[in-house]
Amino acid sequence: MALAPRFAGQKLASNSIQPKAVHTLELYLDYVCPFSAKLFKTVYSSHLRDTLLKKYGDNVVTIFRQQIQPWHPSSTLVHEAGYAVLTVSPDKFYAFSEKLFEQQKDFFDVNVVNETRNATYKRLAKIAGEVGVDEGKVYDLLKIADKPGEDGSLNSGNGVTDKVKVQVKANRLVGVHVTPTVVFDGVVNNDISSSWTKEQWEEWLEKNVV
Template identity: 25%
Template sequence: MMVEKTGKPVDLVWGHGARKIEVFLEPTCPFCVRASRKLMPLLEHVGEDRLTLQVHLHSQPWHLFSGILVRCILAAATLPDGRDTAWQTVRTIGDHREEFEFSHHCEGPNMQTTPDDLISRLEGHTRLNLAAPFRLPGVTDAMKAHARYARQHGIHVSPTVMLDGKVDDRFQSGQSVEEWVALLK
């Protein structure tokens, strides 16, 4: 599969409505995994014509493989159908998070895992070639842009939700899709 030399990942944006929800996610965080499972049902419930949903990847240092996995997701976003391919990669990491996370953030079976091991594991689950786009300069630029955007908006933890450009702490990962819909009214 050919990838452009610069490999600029596509933005992770769905819908085109006037209301805008931006969600900052770390792919191995259990709270982010729970929140991510609500996003597409939320968009479907509200409607793509009424809601714009944008996902920002927010690497967290206590999730020790976070930067590598964020880079893998952005690499997936350079491939055909990049937005949906990247989302599939987010979901796959969540479905197999024990394979991509340390136990108690500092120990366990992943202690001997290398970045190449992680990429190979994720390629096995997604059936995507991520190793080549992982190394693209455009992926580095996108990682920096995601981090910069989060810092500019005071985002320190994930999941964090911004509604119409402002952080909205009312959105919690343990709430239902219906509760999130009610917060949009």
């Protein structure tokens, strides 16, 4: 879990090292949540990203936590695509996320209900290809076999299932439910809204990052 800088003394370190901690800003987002898309666009697609990296880069670590919302069945599929991109080309994760958020309506319930799971994966892999990720490798990680495995298994998942399990377990430990949720230094901050402007974010950062 994140450690606020004011508690840096709690870190175990050698006597020759001054314990240090930086602020952690965690954004729990769902790819098929309109409000998550709004927050992501403000943070990543505006100059706020430059502010976080250049002005606060030594004091703040920003993390996109993938939050699957199971009442939308496609939520699992789109997040699996995110994990596939992280596996194949981790440096393209944010670019892929930006593209996927822009096209999120294509993966809303009504737009996936009549296609097979692997067909949805193919569309997601294509988006990965649009940002320079190997489309074939992404699809290979996502596709579900239509025949039993060598051990006779019928429900073994795909190439990113284990990664999904780890993230879901971690998110449950934090107790996140709604998206987006912002966690600052390990504590949920309900003041931050998806409707915040870049200027409101900068004002908040100025007050809270010391």
